[in-house]
Amino acid sequence: AQTVTQSQPEMSVQEAETVTLSCTYDTSENNYYLFWYKQPPSRQMILVIRQEAYKQQNATENRFSVNFQKAAKSFSLKISDSQLGDTAMYFCAFMTGSNYQLIWGAGTKLIIKP
Amino acid sequence: GAVVSQHPSRVICKSGTSVKIECRSLDFQATTMFWYRQFPKQSLMLMATSNEGSKATYEQGVEKDKFLINHASLTLSTLTVTSAHPEDSSFYICSASQSGQGRFNQPQHFGDGTRLSIL
Numbered sequence: 001a002q003t004v005t006q007s008q009p010e011m012s013v014q015e016a017e018t019v020t021l022s023c024t025y026d027t028s029e030n031n032y033y034l035f036w037y038k039q040p041p042s043r044q045m046i047l048v049i050r051q052e053a054y055k056q057q058n059a060t061e062n063r064f065s066v067n068f069q070k071a072a073k074s075f076s077l078k079i080s081d082s083q084l085g086d087t088a089m090y091f092c093a094f095m096t097g098s099n100y101q102l103i104w105g106a107g108t109k110l111i112i113k114p
Numbered sequence: 115g116a117v118v119s120q121h122p123s124r125v126i127c128k129s130g131t132s133v134k135i136e137c138r139s140l141d142f143q144a145t146t147m148f149w150y151r152q153f154p155k156q157s158l159m160l161m162a163t164s165n166e167g168s169k170a171t172y173e174q175g176v177e178k179d180k181f182l183i184n185h186a187s188l189t190l191s192t193l194t195v196t197s198a199h200p201e202d203s204s205f206y207i208c209s210a211s212q213s214g215q216g217r218f219n220q221p222q223h224f225g226d227g228t229r230l231s232i233l
Contacts, residue, residue: 033221042226043207043227045207045224047221050221091157091158100146100211102148102222105157
């Protein structure tokens with residue numbers, strides 16, 4: 001079975017600090033994509049960053065970067081210089097080539113304190 | 115780019131009413147659209163996958179006669195909750211993937227969701 005595990009239900013850091021959200025997954029597929037989505041209190045689901053499994057280089061998007069460890073099936077998200085607007089639920093997900101569905105983690109609630 | 119519009123954002127209606135939710139891709143063609151249900155403080159639960167011009171594929175446990183999905187064009191999919199009851203109250207979100215070759219690597223773009231409350 002394909003699964004995504006986010007072991008941190010909730011995290012809290014001070015503004016401007018760096019925070020890392022963990023995600024592990026399990027799949028027997030070799031071709032897949034990994035995603036981090038953000039869901040703020042407004043409930044809109046926003047794509048933060050994505051990573052192609054065949055790429056060794058970690059994806060980065062401004063203050064957001066991932067640490068992709070394919071052998072360990074780990075895909076953590078690092079948020080640098082955290083801002084109050086980063087407060088949200090963060091969901092890790094992956095998609096395989098066998099179908100186009102997203103497999104979701106349970107989510108991590110991130111609170112940025114002023 | 116890649117904007118998905120979902121309407122309405124909030125619905126409050128009486129038990130027994132049927133409610134239609136629309137999901138539109140505004141600036142791209144979406145061969146595939148997905149409908150999710152999200153319970154409070156939980157992740158998204160996939161209800162069905164909708165492909166343009168064909169019948170939707172429902173996940174196990176989702177009643178197809180209860181949740182009618184239509185995907186008549188490359189930019190519009192609708193979810194109709196028929197004879198809604200209080201237990202159908204939830205947050206429903208749609209997403210769309212861009213069509214064309216290599217769509218496997220296209221992320222899903224989400225609508226803003228619909229909060230459905232059945233009295």
